[in-house]
Amino acid sequence: MRRVALLSLLALVAASAVQARDVVPAERRILPWDANIPACQDPSVLENITAAFASREDKFWTEGLRLVAYEQINPVAWRPDGLDLIPRRFCTAVAHVNDGRKRRIDYVVREDLGFAGFGWGVTWCVHGLDRHWADAPGCRMKRP
Structure with a gap:
C-alpha cells in the first residue's frame, strides 16, 4: 500500500513538472514586440x-570575397519556438560569391536585433565560410 501511494505521489509530481507554461504572445506583453519584420526576400x-x-x-579575412546575388530564397520557419518568444523568421538561400561559387546561406531576421536593440536585424552564416565556427556545425545555429 505504501509503495502504491509513493508511486502515485511521484506520478503526480512528474505530471505537474511537465505541465505547459502559460503562453502570452509577445505582442501582448507589458513591453510588447510587434512581430513586424521583413520577409526573407526583402531587399x-x-x-x-x-x-x-x-x-x-575586409576586416578579418582580407580575401576580397563578396556576395553578389541571391537565388532560391525560401522561408524555413516563422516563430518556431512559440508565440511568446522574440519574433524570428528563419530563411535559407543560395548566394553567388564573387569567386564564382554558389554557397548556401542560412539567416535569421529577428525583431529588436537592430542598432542598440531597435528595429529588426539579421544574423547569417554562409556555408563553408564560417571560419571562426560561431555557427558550427555547418551553420546549424542559424536554423530552427
Missing part, C-alpha cells in the same frame, strides 16, 4: 547581409 534584408559580409571579409 533591405539581403542588402544588410551583403554589406555585413563584405565588412567582415
Whole structure:
C-alpha cells in the first residue's frame, strides 16, 4: 500500500513538472514586440547581409570575397519556438560569391536585433565560410 501511494505521489509530481507554461504572445506583453519584420526576400534584408559580409571579409579575412546575388530564397520557419518568444523568421538561400561559387546561406531576421536593440536585424552564416565556427556545425545555429 505504501509503495502504491509513493508511486502515485511521484506520478503526480512528474505530471505537474511537465505541465505547459502559460503562453502570452509577445505582442501582448507589458513591453510588447510587434512581430513586424521583413520577409526573407526583402531587399533591405539581403542588402544588410551583403554589406555585413563584405565588412567582415575586409576586416578579418582580407580575401576580397563578396556576395553578389541571391537565388532560391525560401522561408524555413516563422516563430518556431512559440508565440511568446522574440519574433524570428528563419530563411535559407543560395548566394553567388564573387569567386564564382554558389554557397548556401542560412539567416535569421529577428525583431529588436537592430542598432542598440531597435528595429529588426539579421544574423547569417554562409556555408563553408564560417571560419571562426560561431555557427558550427555547418551553420546549424542559424536554423530552427
